[in-house]
Amino acid sequence: xxxxxxxxxxxxxxxxxxxxxxxxxxxxxxxxxxxxxxxxxxxxxxxxxxxxxxxxxxxxxxxxxxxxxxxxxxxxxxxxxxxxxxxxxxxxxxxxxxxxxxxxxxxxxxxxxxxxxxxxxxxxxxxxxxxxxxxxxxxxxxxxxxxxxxxxxxxxxxxxxxxxxxxxxxxxxxxxxxxxxxxxxxxxx
Amino acid sequence: xxxxxxxxxxxxxxxxxxxxxxxxxxxxxxxxxxxxxxxxxxxxxxxxxxxxxxxxxxxxxxxxxxxxxxxxxxxxxxxxxxxxxxxxxxxxxxxxxxxxxxxxxxxxxxxxxxxxxxxxxxxxxxxxxxxxxxxxxxxxxxxxxxxxxxxxxxxxxxxxxxxxxxxxxxxxxxxxxxxxxxxxxxxxxxxxxxxxxxxxxxxxxxxxxxxxxxxxxxxxxxxxxxxxxxxxxxxxxxxxxxxxxxxxxxxxxxxxxxxxxxxxx
Amino acid sequence: xxxxxxxxxxxxxxxxxxxxxxxxxxxxxxxxxxxxxxxxxxxxxxxxxxxxxxxxxxxxxxxxxxxxxxxxxxxxxxxxxxxxxxxxxxxxxxxxxxxxxxxxxxxxxxxxxxxxxxxxxxxxxxxxxxxxxxxxxxxxxxxxxxxxxxxxxxxxxxxxxxxxxxxxxxxxxxxxxxxxxxxxxxxxxxxxxxxxxxxxxxxxxxxxxxxxxxxxxxxxxxxxxxxxxxxxxxxxxxxxxxxxxxxxxxxxxxxxxxxxxxxxxxxxxxxxxxxxxxxxxxxxxxxxxxxxxxxxxxxxxxxxxxxxxxxxxxxxxxxxxxxxxxxxxxxxxxxxxxxxxxxxxxxxxxxxxxxxxxxxxxxxxxxxxxxxxxxxxxxxxxxxxxxxxxxxxxxxxxxxxxxxxxxxxxxxxxxxxxxxxxxxxxxxxxxxxxxxxxxxxxxxxxxxxx
Numbered sequence: 010x011x012x013x014x015x016x017x018x019x020x021x022x023x024x025x026x027x028x029x030x031x032x033x034x035x036x037x038x039x040x041x042x043x044x045x046x047x048x049x050x051x052x053x054x055x056x057x058x059x060x061x062x063x064x065x066x067x068x069x070x071x072x073x074x075x076x077x078x079x080x081x082x083x084x085x086x087x088x089x090x091x092x093x094x095x096x097x098x099x100x101x102x103x104x105x106x107x108x109x110x111x112x113x114x115x116x117x118x119x120x121x122x123x124x125x126x127x128x129x130x131x132x133x134x135x136x137x138x139x140x141x142x143x144x145x146x147x148x149x150x151x152x153x154x155x156x157x158x159x160x161x162x163x164x165x166x167x168x169x170x171x172x173x174x175x176x177x178x179x180x181x182x183x184x185x186x187x188x189x190x191x192x193x194x195x196x197x198x
Numbered sequence: 199x200x201x202x203x204x205x206x207x208x209x210x211x212x213x214x215x216x217x218x219x220x221x222x223x224x225x226x227x228x229x230x231x232x233x234x235x236x237x238x239x240x241x242x243x244x245x246x247x248x249x250x251x252x253x254x255x256x257x258x259x260x261x262x263x264x265x266x267x268x269x270x271x272x273x274x275x276x277x278x279x280x281x282x283x284x285x286x287x288x289x290x291x292x293x294x295x296x297x298x299x300x301x302x303x304x305x306x307x308x309x310x311x312x313x314x315x316x317x318x319x320x321x322x323x324x325x326x327x328x329x330x331x332x333x334x335x336x337x338x339x340x341x342x343x344x345x346x347x348x349x350x351x352x353x354x355x356x357x358x359x360x361x362x363x364x365x366x367x368x369x370x371x372x373x374x375x376x377x378x379x380x381x382x383x384x385x386x387x388x389x390x391x392x393x394x395x396x397x398x399x400x401x402x403x404x405x406x407x408x409x410x411x412x413x414x415x416x417x418x419x420x421x422x423x424x425x426x427x428x429x430x431x432x433x434x435x436x437x438x439x440x441x442x443x444x445x446x447x448x449x450x451x452x453x454x455x456x457x458x459x460x461x462x463x
Numbered sequence: 464x465x466x467x468x469x470x471x472x473x474x475x476x477x478x479x480x481x482x483x484x485x486x487x488x489x490x491x492x493x494x495x496x497x498x499x500x501x502x503x504x505x506x507x508x509x510x511x512x513x514x515x516x517x518x519x520x521x522x523x524x525x526x527x528x529x530x531x532x533x534x535x536x537x538x539x540x541x542x543x544x545x546x547x548x549x550x551x552x553x554x555x556x557x558x559x560x561x562x563x564x565x566x567x568x569x570x571x572x573x574x575x576x577x578x579x580x581x582x583x584x585x586x587x588x589x590x591x592x593x594x595x596x597x598x599x600x601x602x603x604x605x606x607x608x609x610x611x612x613x614x615x616x617x618x619x620x621x622x623x624x625x626x627x628x629x630x631x632x633x634x635x636x637x638x639x640x641x642x643x644x645x646x647x648x649x650x651x652x653x654x655x656x657x658x659x660x661x662x663x664x665x666x667x668x669x670x671x672x673x674x675x676x677x678x679x680x681x682x683x684x685x686x687x688x689x690x691x692x693x694x695x696x697x698x699x700x701x702x703x704x705x706x707x708x709x710x711x712x713x714x715x716x717x718x719x720x721x722x723x724x725x726x727x728x729x730x731x732x733x734x735x736x737x738x739x740x741x742x743x744x745x746x747x748x749x750x751x752x753x754x755x756x757x758x759x760x761x762x763x764x765x766x767x768x769x770x771x772x773x774x775x776x777x778x779x780x781x782x783x784x785x786x787x788x789x790x791x792x793x794x795x796x797x798x799x800x801x802x803x804x805x806x807x808x809x810x811x812x813x814x815x816x817x818x819x820x821x822x823x824x825x826x827x828x829x830x831x832x833x834x835x836x837x838x839x840x841x842x843x844x845x846x847x848x849x850x851x852x853x854x855x856x857x858x859x860x861x862x863x864x865x866x867x868x869x870x871x872x873x874x875x876x877x878x879x880x881x882x883x884x885x886x887x888x889x890x891x892x893x894x895x896x897x898x899x900x901x902x903x904x905x906x907x908x909x910x911x912x913x
Contacts, residue, residue, distance in 0.1 A: 300534025
């Protein structure tokens with residue numbers, strides 16, 4: 010069982026992704042702490058972990074995987090959940106706000122799963138990254154009225170833990186991503 | 199369409215053989231894939247046969263100036279290529295089709311060939327004509343403006359052949375050119391080779407013994423980096439005995455390899 | 464022939480997506496068109512630097528790995544042209560797309576501003592020019608990084624770049640941001656963007672740095688060996704060495720009030736009502752309340768002002784009051800047509816104009832938040848109420864503790880009305896005189912004291 014798990018991890022290039030995630034998370038956390046932007050640093054650490062894990066959501070030959078005799082859905086679901094757990098651990102270890110990190114990780118990994126289903130594993134990292142990018146830079150600048158429900162949904166990853174709209178958004182993304190990726194698997198090509 | 203011939207093409211060639219190799223040694227990784235090869239190839243179609251790992255692809259790559267020889271001398275079209283750094287003049291006159299032919303998926307056939315013609319420094323006014331001629335010769339005239347990703351594997355292979363001949367090379371190197379071609383296309387390809395044999399030195403590396411037997415003027419058999427046999431396809435068939443093989447050429451091939459390996463032990 | 468290849472690359476490479484991406488900030492900033500072209504250009508710069516530039520980097524990195532992705536490396540190695548000639552059309556396509564996208568954006572912005580009647584400020588042109596350098600420079604940087612780094616490292620790199628942008632280069636995190644932060648390319652204005660002029664040194668410094676960065680990227684991208692890659696470092700280092708001294712020492716020194724934007728634009732007929740050039744679409748919105756206020760003051764004061772002039776809303780440099788003119792700072796909406804007062808005491812323009820009987824408030828007024836300040840503001844608000852003949856209203860946001868409540872202002876108003884009519888006029892005139900002279904006397908005492 011362990012041997013099979015190790016082979017699986019190697020085939021999905023998980024060790025390299027894991028190393029990248031840890032280094033990126035540490036670096037981003039450090040920069041965040043240093044410049045007093047701790048929350049943004051932690052958020053970007055979660056995003057970095059998600060992005061690094063994205064290409065590993067599909068093996069080298071997606072069609073071949075699809076013809077395998079084993080049942081994929083529980084395994085795929087476990088893969089996604091494992092990514093989320095690793096992100097939470099990597100971003101939360103230097104202490105602080107695990108609830109926010111858990112919400113962000115769940116939502117980001119859900120987006121990653123949706124990205125894998127819609128765009129293929131090699132591009133699955135685009136939705137989490139681009140949404141975060143736009144939310145951090147453009148939306149606060151152009152939103153015409155004071156922050157309301159719609160704004161909180163669109164910038165869910167930036168909201169404090171008390172924001173119900175952000176929590177629900179993250180939950181919806183997480184569940185949608187998990188179910189669709191487990192059921193449909195990554196798009197080929 | 200007839201192409202205008204420039205003055206430099208009517209000058210008689212100043213070399214005897216298109217390819218001359220003396221004690222040629224080429225590495226593939228750390229292995230000596232080509233070991234002390236002696237070659238002299240003139241105009242005609244030379245088929246390169248041999249088992250896997252014999253060094254066929256390595257030899258082709260060395261002739262295409264992708265790999266630098268580790269030892270010995272290599273002279274292509276009258277110019278030494280083993281020591282020098284500036285291979286541009288020689289490369290203008292070479293065409294190469296790699297075994298793993300990569301392509302830009304979004305380009306159309308015509309655009310891809312124009313791009314490669316430009317890369318080979320074909321004069322600008324000659325490019326449209328040369329590209330059209332290459333497209334016609336490989337039989338893709340009706341697909342010339344379709345994107346490469348819409349073509350089947352066999353058609354893409356033919357585009358690969360087209361890019362190798364677009365600059366009318368004097369030395370044409372083809373590695374597995376008939377992979378993915380259906381029997382009819384293989385026949386057309388053999389006809390193309392025979393047409394080219396008159397004024398080009400063509401080296402075709404292939405596993406398909408029948409292609410070699412049908413289209414080549416000369417057969418080279420490689421095993422473990424060394425030249426085992428050089429002769430006409432008829433000589434190859436004559437060398438065969440009662441051993442395995444479904445055609446005289448295959449029997450000759452099997453026999454020659456067996457003899458070579460027995461001799462080495 | 465190279466032109467033909469360039470056209471092929473423009474058609475078939477992701478260059479066209481880069482051009483489209485560059486038009487995006489214009490669309491996002493379109494709601495601000497009424498505030499003039501320089502405001503749009505500065506908004507475009509911020510969106511470009513923080514949002515679009517990382518994406519341009521990603522697109523270029525993807526393009527740089529095209530040969531490897533397509534499996535064409537070996538075949539290309541046997542062709543005649545050296546690497547720099549071979550990759551030039553693809554790189555040039557990105558540059559052309561970058562410039563074309565920015566030009567289209569500039570035309571679009573100018574069109575939007577013209578349609579809104581806003582001020583087509585020439586100060587916007589150098590901003591857009593340097594923004595173009597940012598777009599092209601990041602594309603070049605992406606090409607160089609895509610060439611030398613394996614593709615799995617590119618997304619984490621984008622996150623790192625983005626993190627530095629948002630965390631380190633965000634000027635709002637600093638009390639007094641240093642000038643070298645300008646190297647990051649952003650221009651976060653310290654005053655309303657439509658009034659801001661950017662120092663020439665800033666443009667020059669940013670341009671030099673970006674040119675150095677682009678040169679380095681181009682060398683690194685076209686280099687064939689690692690040694691040539693090491694040479695590539697030189698231009699960017701040299702550019703930094705030249706740029707940092709040219710840039711202002713403090714980030715805030717970058718911005719000064721643009722004289723062209725603050726020229727007055729006035730009504731042709733008396734009484735004169737003027738707005739700033741940058742706010743010219745707002746003149747109709749100011750004109751009627753301004754003339755109403757002037758006629759009220761003329762009816763009630765012995766020496767009334769005869770004009771209303773808008774002054775720039777600058778927190779750090781307040782303007783002394785003038786007896787013959789009401790000077791008023793304004794905030795203008797994105798469409799340019801709606802105007803808002805800045806004092807926070809009222810949301811009605813007529814009330815704002817009549818505060819303190821047509822005075823803008825003194826620089827030596829008590830600090831905001833103190834009890835003395837509330838007395839000061841109450842006196843000014845009650846003066847306006849007296850002039851209009853209405854009780855002071857409840858503030859717009861009752862939950863805000865800083866706004867004046869009716870229970871503070873109405874007793875003062877009633878106390879003023881309790882005085883004899885001649886005394887009321889004298890008190891109001893005295894308050895106005897005190898405001899014009901900006902002495903330190905207690906205004907509330909002046910108004911309703913003994």
